[in-house]
Amino acid sequence: MFTGIVQAIGTVSQIAPKGGDVELCVSAPTLDLSGTAVGDSIACSGCCLTVIKLDRQSFYVDVSRESLEKTTLQFWQVGTEVDLERALRAGDALGGHYVTGHVDGVGNVSALLEDARSVRVDIEVPRALGSYIARKGSICVDGVSLTVNAMPQRGVVQVSLVPYTRAHTTLGALQAGDRVHVEADVLGKYVRQLCRSPS
Numbered sequence: 001m002f003t004g005i006v007q008a009i010g011t012v013s014q015i016a017p018k019g020g021d022v023e024l025c026v027s028a029p030t031l032d033l034s035g036t037a038v039g040d041s042i043a044c045s046g047c048c049l050t051v052i053k054l055d056r057q058s059f060y061v062d063v064s065r066e067s068l069e070k071t072t073l074q075f076w077q078v079g080t081e082v083d084l085e086r087a088l089r090a091g092d093a094l095g096g097h098y099v100t101g102h103v104d105g106v107g108n109v110s111a112l113l114e115d116a117r118s119v120r121v122d123i124e125v126p127r128a129l130g131s132y133i134a135r136k137g138s139i140c141v142d143g144v145s146l147t148v149n150a151m152p153q154r155g156v157v158q159v160s161l162v163p164y165t166r167a168h169t170t171l172g173a174l175q176a177g178d179r180v181h182v183e184a185d186v187l188g189k190y191v192r193q194l195c196r197s198p199s
Contacts, residue, residue, distance in 0.1 A: 002043045004096035004138075004145025006083040006169045007031055010044070012076050013058060022063050024049075024076070029057045031084050041101065043085040045170065046143035046181040047071050048101025071103050072179050081170050083143040096145025097138035098186055104129055107141070107182040109174055110156065119161045120149065121174060125182050127155045132184035140183040144169050157182075 014025035026044060033054055036042070040051050042059065049061035068074045076082075088094070105126035113120045123141065125133070130151075133139060137148050139157060146159040166172035174180070 001088045002085050002099040002101055003088055003094050004099045004140045006085055008084045010082050010084045012078055012080045021065050025058055025060050027058045028084055041087045043101045043143050045082040046140055047103050083169050099140045100186055103181045104183050107180050109176055109178045117163050121159050123157050125157050129184050138185045142180045144171055
């Protein structure tokens with residue numbers, strides 16, 4: 001479980017194909033890995049991955065074929081920057097919202113509009129996610145907890161990026177046409193499932 005509050009930006013430093021999937025090395029010199037152990041989870045741009053080995057400034061993860069097919073990880077290259085967050089521990093501050101790190105789909109940035117010191121971003125999301133997203137609710141985009149400003153049309157979600165978010169996450173470099181990981185609020189998914197279940 002995560003919060004969507006990015007702790008550092010890392011860089012993909014190695015990509016090693018292994019038996020049909022891949023092993024990634026992420027260089028993370030500004031992420032505190034002192035309390036991290038093999039088997040722990042780290043959200044990499046919103047995708048929960050398991051640490052298989054690490055040193056003081058980097059960690060390695062395996063990426064399954066499922067993750068490669070359903071996320072943007074298939075397009076990552078050496079040098080790709082990724083938002084990083086260690087798993088939530090009991091007693092940690094919950095500054096964002098509950099994020100599982102299980103990507104629901106890949107969205108497409110369709111428009112960016114300067115709005116005072118912020119930027120409004122329109123993201124086309126898979127239509128199946130529309131039922132789980134609510135105006136003024138929470139959404140996770142590339143591992144970042146954001147508030148849904150509006151849903152200007154079916155299948156489009158609008159969020160705002162404040163200056164801090166632009167400076168401290170990879171979202172500051174977004175451009176129209178970029179693909180992003182989208183995770184709907186887990187509470188919305190459970191409520192939707194309960195409403196569908198027979199009594």
